[in-house]
Amino acid sequence: MFRWDIFSQFLLSKFFLQAAWTTLWISVVAQFLGIVIGLFLALMRMSRFPLLSWPARVYIWFFRGSPLLVQVLLLWDGLPKVVQNPAFLLPDYLCVLIAFSLNEGAYMAEIIRAGITSVDTGQMEAAKALGMRYGLAMRRIVLPQAARVIIPPLGNEFNNMLKTTSIASVIGFMELTHTAEVFGSPTFTIFELLLVATLYYLVLTTLWTYFQSWIENRLDPNRTTRNELYEKKGWTERMLGFGGSSSRAGGTLVSGH
Numbered sequence: 001m002f003r004w005d006i007f008s009q010f011l012l013s014k015f016f017l018q019a020a021w022t023t024l025w026i027s028v029v030a031q032f033l034g035i036v037i038g039l040f041l042a043l044m045r046m047s048r049f050p051l052l053s054w055p056a057r058v059y060i061w062f063f064r065g066s067p068l069l070v071q072v073l074l075l076w077d078g079l080p081k082v083v084q085n086p087a088f089l090l091p092d093y094l095c096v097l098i099a100f101s102l103n104e105g106a107y108m109a110e111i112i113r114a115g116i117t118s119v120d121t122g123q124m125e126a127a128k129a130l131g132m133r134y135g136l137a138m139r140r141i142v143l144p145q146a147a148r149v150i151i152p153p154l155g156n157e158f159n160n161m162l163k164t165t166s167i168a169s170v171i172g173f174m175e176l177t178h179t180a181e182v183f184g185s186p187t188f189t190i191f192e193l194l195l196v197a198t199l200y201y202l203v204l205t206t207l208w209t210y211f212q213s214w215i216e217n218r219l220d221p222n223r224t225t226r227n228e229l230y231e232k233k234g235w236t237e238r239m240l241g242f243g244g245s246s247s248r249a250g251g252t253l254v255s256g257h
Contacts, residue, residue: 006189010196019179020200026096026168026175027161033101035154038108043138045113056109063106069167072099076171096168104157111153115146148219155212162204176200 010016044056063071075098080089090098119142127137169178176197184190 003187003189003192006184006187007192007196010183010193011199015179015183016176016196016200019174019176019197020204022173023162023165023175023200024204026093026100026165027158030097030100030104031158031161033097034104034108034157035112037101037105038110038112041105041109042112042116045109046116060106060109063103064110068099068103068164069170071103072096072167072171075099092168092171092173095171096165096173100161100164104161107157108154111150111157112146115150116142118149119145151212151216151219155208155215159205159208159212162208163201 041056041059044052045060047053047056072095075090076092076095116138123141123145124134124137127141128134132141165175166177168175169181172178174182177194180193180197181190184193
């Protein structure tokens with residue numbers, strides 16, 4: 001029988017609120033570090049020098065080709081054994097942060113590389129003709145234009161990061177999933193508390209979805225024109241696609257013809 005009393009008791013408990021905050025800050029920091037790592041990897045990957053491009057290729061190949069769970073376990077349990085020193089046993093939060101950041105960097109490298117290559121090469125050539133160095137041209141000309149291509153998949157990556165933090169439960173990190181397991185095991189109500197954790201995941205991902213839409217709208221160069229056209233339409237035209245001013249104008253043109 002479903003224990004509604006347990007479900008309601010833990011729904012707004014400090015334990016799950018703390019776990020939700022932990023999930024959020026781990027996701028934000030790991031995603032930020034992943035973007036930084038991915039930017040450097042993308043530039044290295046695009047370099048014409050093999051000493052830069054090949055290490056980036058190998059890095060991306062390894063972290064995209066092996067499971068994140070295995071990477072977390074290798075860092076948590078394997079690193080102290082490899083270096084033969086128990087001092088290298090990292091705290092759980094640091095292990096999770098490093099593993100998630102390194103893994104995300106590989107995916108962000110390909111996303112950023114795709115965004116950069118989507119910008120016309122003439123943009124860089126024009127910047128160099130104006131006397132800009134490569135770094136300045138990349139920062140002021142190419143990357144701002146590439147951002148419109150990078151943001152949508154980046155948003156999806158962060159959305160996935162919020163949910164992927166559940167992997168950290170295997171090493172006892174107190175995020176949402178492990179919190180549900182810890183408090184549900186003594187009373188055999190893991191299912192009820194996993195539903196509580198699910199609600200928190202849904203809240204976090206839903207809030208991020210709205211924030212991502214706002215960012216994409218801000219980066220859209222045609223947003224002003226589209227918003228003005230939308231405001232000029234009547235309610236029926238916005239909802240049903242006909243009956244507004246544009247339909248009347250079309251009818252006038254047809255009758256005039």
